[in-house]
Amino acid sequence: MKKIILLLFICIANLSLAQTVAVQTFATGLSNAVALVHPPADSRLFVVQKTGAIRIVNANGTVNATPFLTVTGLSSGSEQGLLGLAFHPNYATNGLFFINYTNTAGDTIIARYSVSANPDIANTTATILMTVDQPFSNHNGGSLAFGRDGFLYIGLGDGGSGGDPQGYSQNMTVDANFPSRVLLGKMLRIDVNTTFGSLNYGIPATNPYATTAGLREIWAIGLRNPWKYSFNRLNGDLWIADVGQSTREEINKTTFPLPNTGINYGWRCYEGTSVFNTSGCPTFANTVAPFTDYVYGSNGRCSITGGYFYTGTLYPNFANKYIFADYCTGEIGLVDSSGTITWSVNLPGVITTFGEDPNGELYITNGSTISKVVDTSLSTIALDENVLTIFPNPATNELFIKNNNNIALQSIAITDLSGKLVLNQDIQNIGSNAISIANLAKGMYLVTVQIPNGLTATSKIIKQ
Structure with a gap:
């Protein structure tokens, strides 16, 4: 099962990705x-x-x-x-x-x-x-x-x-x-x-x-x-x-x-x-x-x-x-x-x-x-350190956040590709968390995880 790996770096979007059809x-x-x-x-x-x-x-x-x-x-x-x-x-x-x-x-x-x-x-x-x-x-x-x-x-x-x-x-x-x-x-x-x-x-x-x-x-x-x-x-x-x-x-x-x-x-x-x-x-x-x-x-x-x-x-x-x-x-x-x-x-x-x-x-x-x-590679990036894992991707009814290094997390926001906020949930300081996406329509979404000091990590998921 393919996982999306989110690196908590502001320069995340500049990294090149491989394609997987x-x-x-x-x-x-x-x-x-x-x-x-x-x-x-x-x-x-x-x-x-x-x-x-x-x-x-x-x-x-x-x-x-x-x-x-x-x-x-x-x-x-x-x-x-x-x-x-x-x-x-x-x-x-x-x-x-x-x-x-x-x-x-x-x-x-x-x-x-x-x-x-x-x-x-x-x-x-x-x-x-x-x-x-x-x-x-x-x-x-x-x-x-x-x-x-x-x-x-x-x-x-x-x-x-x-x-x-x-x-x-x-x-x-x-x-x-x-x-x-x-x-x-x-x-x-x-x-x-x-x-x-x-x-x-x-x-x-x-x-x-x-x-x-x-x-x-x-x-x-x-x-x-x-x-x-x-x-x-x-x-x-x-x-x-x-x-x-x-x-x-x-x-x-x-x-x-x-x-x-x-x-x-x-x-x-x-x-x-x-x-x-x-x-x-x-x-x-x-x-x-x-x-x-x-x-x-x-x-x-x-x-x-x-x-x-x-x-x-x-x-x-x-x-x-x-x-x-x-x-x-x-x-x-x-x-x-x-x-x-x-x-x-x-x-x-x-x-x-x-x-x-x-x-x-x-x-x-x-x-x-x-x-x-x-393209299942989506925003998959090689692990370094201080990482989160959001899985599965594609997902059906739930997303899971695994906080591998117990980083202080604040919230998760999901928006559709038009920029509309469809989900916003607190996830403070937990090792893992289940996010229900059962009410979302099928399609592509942007997932943003907020951590202290104003830093965020953003990636894509598919709801099927």
Whole structure:
């Protein structure tokens, strides 16, 4: 059990800390969860279950008994079903959201819905925006996300099987028999606030092929199976995790403002930084090289699950890092600014997706349980002398203060991260003391211990 050690020195905050990635259970009772999404400025997490239900998890970790929406008429293959959800940037006023699923024919459907008068229940009437014919059951992508430009980005896999046998990722020729298949292996970009011709959406004028019939929606090409992509909520950068074939697992980063020139992420010509099949392909230099990649099969790693560039404030050690996972090993990876990957944790089971709350704090799920991603090092500092120990951390209902050297203590104060005092208790001259925190909500708190002569020691604890 990790303990927080408080050194009674005024210079405490200047000491550097090591990071320890861990997870804490946040919500249970879900099934087949494949996406965790929140509406703008909304603390609720909406959980996409592959079998068709969208469930609401509240800020305190409780799960609403009634689904937000239940979608029927889904295909049930291992990579099919209800796969993606995105809330309109103006959801608070227009109530619109969008889903990505595969129907009983196995085709990808992008549909628009709206919330009802009850904020926890959606209207069941759908408007179909797009249907994309799928030749195989795998590599459907599935994610949806709005960029900083206000457009909806739709990531489609290469159509499935293995090795992109029909060359869809690089193909830019419309097949009259299957015209929508030209969209496979692409990142699409549409304007959901306008319409174009008979379409239920508009085409951004800045799309690279906006004036070419059949290709108008395409923003980028060369994807294999983008299993999760995300936008940095603070600067608009796009991060894409593209699942590899048999050699490399790939992470792409495209900085904001995003180019409008028709970029190529390389598949099936290149698999990450490795050559795959370069027949009729551009040179590697004329594709977008991965920000980083890792070896398929190394230590059991075999399928990337994309996450987020950390923009939260609770864990400074996560700052300036993209956080993702490998589906097969249950490991969480952190990528620094140089593209170096550090692996941490090694969870039992799989990690199907990440989620982000409005503050930029991260969550993961294995399909049935949602957990917070945390740095357990917090303010842990090496012991010297004249120390206190506060434990456990994370804590549930009680904190214990062990006064190792019988220092004269005066009080303990606990504040939330907004600075509000939530507990203040005298602890004068005792060797150990139990502090009840049963009434505190789950989250991070600052604990300050007061000793004589105006000295204090402050650290962090997590209430779970």
